[in-house]
Amino acid sequence: MPTLVQFLISVLMLLLFVQVSSQVNQFLYAGFKDIGPNNLTLDGFAKIEKNGIIRLTNHTNNITGHAFYPLPFQLKNSTTGKAFSFSSSFVLAVVPQYPNIGGHGMAFTIATTKDLKGLPIQYLGLLNSSNVGNFSNHLFAVEFDTVQDFGFDDINDNHVGIDINGLKSNASVIASYYTDNDSTxxxxxxxxxxxxxxxxxxxxxxxxxxxxxxxxSSKPKKPTLSFNVDLSHVLHDT
Known part of the structure; x- marks a missing residue:
């Protein structure tokens, strides 16, 4: 298991759009400088810096930080049980204390609770050794992983993965994006x-x-990673 090295994670902007029936639920953070506690829930070592970014962790070993939208969203059709479509966009930066040496990374997640009992290092603050992989987690995440954990079959130490209820990614790819008319x-x-x-x-x-x-800021037409999954069986109603 690689040794955890101190690192910083900065989330610069967050946008989430959730389609609910014929209505639209959405929130937008154009920076976090003037965000109050009623509009954002922070825990662990997460804090808002003076320049308006969220720093999820600092250079201390074995720590976590979370930033959650504080109110629940209806994620499924109450009649059919079908999960609604959603879109989100955000900007992140992983800033290691030492060049090219990172911690275990961060994740975007949709979960049933803001009070995640997640452990640091390879558990990314999402899960722990007793619940990782359980269907009862009802957890969806996209991980930005900077340590290769062989216990979770990581493809390398610089990848993006889609995780369903666990941290052994259902699909993953080396960190990359498409340029030149999506051909490169x-x-x-x-x-x-x-x-x-x-x-x-x-x-x-x-x-x-x-x-x-x-x-x-220009979104490529071709995604870096895609995965077929019916999130109706993963997400709770809210």
Whole structure:
């Protein structure tokens, strides 16, 4: 198991759009400088910096930090039980204390509770040794992983993965994005400290999760990673 090295994670902007029947539920954070406790829930070592970004962790070993939208969303049709489509976009940066040496990364997640009993290091603050992989977790996550954990069959120490109820990714790919009219794949280092733009989308009609990454604000047409899954069997109603 690799040794955890101190690192910082900064989330610069977050947008989530959830389609609920004929209505639209959404929230937008254009920075976090003036966000109050009623609009964002932080725990662990997470804090809002003076420049308006969220720092999820600091250079202390074996710690976690969470930032959650504080109110529940209706995620499924109450009549059919079908999960609604959703889209989210955010900017993140992983800033290691030492160049090219990172901690275990971070994750975007939709969970049944803000009070996750997750452990640090390889559990990414989401799960722990007693519940990892359980269907009762009802957890969806996209991980940005910077340590290769052989116990979870990680493909390398610089990858993006789609996780359902566990941390052994259902689908993963080396960190990359498409450029040049979506014909060229550009690989990048998650822990470079540079901003990474990410879009996480779910198409309920296709049962398709797509993760699209870029180094600019322009969203590539071709996603970095896609995975077919019916989230109706994963997500709770809220």
């Amino acid at each position: 794949k550009q690989y990048f280092n998650i822990k470079s400290g540079k901003p990474i733009l990410a879009w996480v989308d779910y198409d309920s009609s296709l049962n398709l999760v797509s993760v699209t990454l870029s180094s600019t």
